[in-house]
Amino acid sequence: MPRKIILDVDPGHDDAIAILLAHGNPEIDLVAVTTVAGNQILPKVTYNAMRVATLVGADVPIARGAEFPLVRKQTTDGELTVGSVHGTSGLDGPALPEPTMELDPRPAAQLIVDTVMAAEPQEITLVPVGPLTNIALAMRLEPKIIGRVREVVLMGGAYTQGNATPAAEFNIYADPEAASAVFSADWQVTMVGLDLTHQAVATPEIKERIRAIGSPLAQTVVAWLDYFGGTYDSVYKLPHPPIHDACAVARVINPDILHVEDAFVAVETRGQWTYGDTVTDFLGAFGEPFNTLVATKLDFDAFWNLIIDAITTISAQQSQLSSVQS
Numbered sequence: 001m002p003r004k005i006i007l008d009v010d011p012g013h014d015d016a017i018a019i020l021l022a023h024g025n026p027e028i029d030l031v032a033v034t035t036v037a038g039n040q041i042l043p044k045v046t047y048n049a050m051r052v053a054t055l056v057g058a059d060v061p062i063a064r065g066a067e068f069p070l071v072r073k074q075t076t077d078g079e080l081t082v083g084s085v086h087g088t089s090g091l092d093g094p095a096l097p098e099p100t101m102e103l104d105p106r107p108a109a110q111l112i113v114d115t116v117m118a119a120e121p122q123e124i125t126l127v128p129v130g131p132l133t134n135i136a137l138a139m140r141l142e143p144k145i146i147g148r149v150r151e152v153v154l155m156g157g158a159y160t161q162g163n164a165t166p167a168a169e170f171n172i173y174a175d176p177e178a179a180s181a182v183f184s185a186d187w188q189v190t191m192v193g194l195d196l197t198h199q200a201v202a203t204p205e206i207k208e209r210i211r212a213i214g215s216p217l218a219q220t221v222v223a224w225l226d227y228f229g230g231t232y233d234s235v236y237k238l239p240h241p242p243i244h245d246a247c248a249v250a251r252v253i254n255p256d257i258l259h260v261e262d263a264f265v266a267v268e269t270r271g272q273w274t275y276g277d278t279v280t281d282f283l284g285a286f287g288e289p290f291n292t293l294v295a296t297k298l299d300f301d302a303f304w305n306l307i308i309d310a311i312t313t314i315s316a317q318q319s320q321l322s323s324v325q326s
């Protein structure tokens with residue numbers, strides 16, 4: 001049985017590849033996509049999510065989510081002092097198709113609640129790969145979802161070093177209060193943070209394998225990686241771009257792709273220099289019960305095989321479709 005997930009996104013180049021992977025992998029049943037202000041303001045990321053869903057042919061409900069964080073002043077990728085990696089549209093680079101679908105009329109938090117409550121207990125997995133505002137709002141709207149969700153596999157946080165600030169990873173920094181609510185709730189949380197996702201880099205060899213698929217979709221993905229690679233190099237001095245968000249989807253497809261360790265994770269909401277830090281206690285120094293599975297090691301080859309298989313699968317569907325239409 002494919003695993004049913006709700007993917008909560010703020011596209012974002014790595015979000016786009018996460019949508020592609022969730023749609024193109026047979027082990028995942030993508031039941032909805034929800035959007036949240038993060039890498040860019042809400043209208044931009046929602047438009048991007050719709051364009052990406054159109055590009056890959058994902059016919060799923062898409063709902064617009066939170067426009068602002070719960071407490072803090074909004075910050076986007078474009079406003080970070082260190083520099084922007086996604087560009088002014090939130091998804092700069094290759095031209096994309098205009099959306100062909102309508103938005104779901106419900107706010108994202110309502111769609112999440114409705115979907116989780118209508119499903120069997122432990123049937124729906126939440127995969128948030130942007131700021132955690134929508135998830136926190138859904139918990140407040142219907143606390144029963146906390147016991148009903150199978151697990152939360154989130155991209156966010158870091159146990160060594162951040163990227164929005166030295167202490168904080170962007171998704172957590174963009175809404176630390178929401179993140180604190182999600183980590184401290186009584187459900188299974190897996191933190192796929194920067195320590196893990198910085199292993200999921202698109203090397204020249206990987207880009208060549210994608211290019212060799214030869215389809216229009218593969219060309220678009222390579223163009224995303226070229227754009228994202230360029231900004232990652234100039235902003236973070238990293239030679240190859242990490243595809244953060246797709247790592248959380250990969251964990252749901254095959255748990256063995258990510259090695260995890262138990263820890264207590266708390267989100268710093270008061271620190272002067274550490275606001276949004278995911279303080280990760282592997283040793284039990286605080287004496288708090290462990291509340292998080294923290295991803296530490298990636299199976300690089302297995303991860304990229306999943307991405308390449310998904311691009312190949314969707315490309316084959318699209319070429320079949322266009323030959324039927326012509």
Ligand SMILES: [Ca+2]
Pocket residue numbers: 009010011012014015038039129130245
């Ligand atoms: Ca994201």
